[in-house]
Amino acid sequence: MRYFFIIYAIIALLVVGIFGFRGQHSSKPPIRIFPDMDEQDKLRAQKPEPFFADGHGGRLPVHDTQPRGFNEEGVRVIGGIPEYEFGGQTGYYYTGTLDDYFGTGMPAELELTADNAAALIRRGQERYNIYCSACHGTSGDGQGITAKYGVPGIANLHGDPFKAPAYPDGRMFDVITKGKGMMGSYGANIPVRDRWAIIAYVRTLQAAKATPAPAAQ
Secondary structure: OOHHHHHHHHHHHHHHHOOOOOOOOOOOOOOOOHHHHHOOOOOOOOHHHHHHOOOOOOOOOOOOOOOOOOOOOOOOEEOOOHHHHOOOOOHHHHHHOOOOOOOOOOOOOOOOOOOOHHHHHHHHHHHHHHHHHHHHHHHOOOOHHHHHHEEEEEEEOOHHHHOOOOOOOHHHHHHHHHEEEEEOOOOOOHHHHHHHHHHHHHHHHHHHHHOOOOOOO
């Protein structure tokens, strides 16, 4: 025990000797373990900035861009998509729920027919490959590029827990919108109609996986 107190006292003296007492004044440069906390790459409001050719730190938005929620009065379109298509409305089409339960099936607002259903699935394939395949894989087996880098817990969408009887379409819509676990939310990135298109494509992948291959002739 005696040696413990001796070692403790030596460590305390070393700490005080190196770092000094809290609030102590010194003309020497401070020891900064994390210098980036003091010297950050940032712009200060109303201050000059030599990085830019005009020397102004305050920058105007990039031409023809408009932050969401700051549209001009009366304008409700973002990149050609109505603003309400990103959510904030009620009903199955916007939430995936019916009362307090997740619904299933495609919403009536999609106005699906035998003629346009294939186009929705193709749109879903395109959006899925952009937003989902990096993790879930192009076939939905959970073996996307992120899995190769050791990201754990990626869902295999062909597993029984994710098929329609156990995992309603509305629940899948809710997860795409809000995220779950390590998966972030895509409600601000994917319009409502495209979320349903992705779900339609995932169901197509599941059906294709479950369909036996035709017998060789």
